[in-house]
Amino acid sequence: MLTLHSYFRSSAAFRVRIALNLKGLDYDQIPVNLLKGEHRLDAHRSRNPQGLVPVLETDSGNALSQSMAICEYLEERYPEPPLMPESLEARARVRSLAMLVACEMHPLNNLSVLAYLTNELGVDEATKLAWYQHWVAKGFTALEARLAHEPETGSFSHGDTPTLADVFLVPQMFNAERFKCDVTPYPTLVRIATHCRNLPEFKNAAPAQQPDAV
């Protein structure tokens, strides 16, 4: 059995839940409460010295970290249904769309960065929100420019079946809305995210549906 150490609101854990659901895999979910600092306790640090979620324990007992590495593992270990296209350049496209979210957007707006802005730089709430919205706007503008114009875009980010690009897009859209970012300049992203959210695999992975949701 697969075990996911997770936090309902973690965007990276949300990605892994979507991927697990799209693969049709059963898994246990063990909540790690980031606001209570449970990720800094030895129990969790022994699974991941970085103290982050998600961590996926595989059926052989290995603890895997980093959402992209976990998603690639799931794709290699459970190839059906595929979450990546076949052609190598198409795979590079899907990975680059996912990485745009994972490397250019999400890292700037996670809890530890927002805490540093408040505690070390002493910025006020409005400045912090402007920071958040700035990086969302920058990333989504680039993503919209690609998805609106590249011919490979379909009802999903790549063609007409869900891929890792959608697995990364949907949690980022959720965060953008939660932090009151204006998403009207990104109609293609909104269209794709809405299409995804109507599917049970995405719906059941959403933060509000998790056992630790408050």
Add this chain to the structure above:
Amino acid sequence: MLTLHSYFRSSAAFRVRIALNLKGLDYDQIPVNLLKGEHRLDAHRSRNPQGLVPVLETDSGNALSQSMAICEYLEERYPEPPLMPESLEARARVRSLAMLVACEMHPLNNLSVLAYLTNELGVDEATKLAWYQHWVAKGFTALEARLAHEPETGSFSHGDTPTLADVFLVPQMFNAERFKCDVTPYPTLVRIATHCRNLPEFKNAAPAQQPDAV
């Protein structure tokens, strides 16, 4: 022929140069001067709307972006010599080490973030340097905890041949030293980075060796 649109000091471009060298691939390098804003010109935006380097043009004329996506493409397109181990859980380990650098460290310290700190938040140089060093220390502490204790670590990050984990570690170590971060708390990282840097594939990829180095 492969063409790499690059900037000598870009950490992400440095990764791709190492991967290309380790694969023994010939490539043309076209400099994009980030300090002069060449990445924001239409010529470059047409290759990558995000305006970032690196961009790899493949032999079929496709423009690939995001260093991890490019490295995975190179691994799939040119499998020899492999830059990832064979077993699925080992591959997840290598990817998670690379992603720790790509998602938790580098994004916080790139040019656009440092510019935001100065221009929008009005922080002084010392505060900006403290920010830089904070995220390097946080990431390297986690990476050292893993590499020093996990049995898979060898003369390289994973075993005794270079993998994508090393491809991502070495440019990050270069940046850390450039920004005067104390790396003595990370002896395993220093040992592995030093070992890598003695190899021509890493040495020839270094910023100072590039045609646009100043």
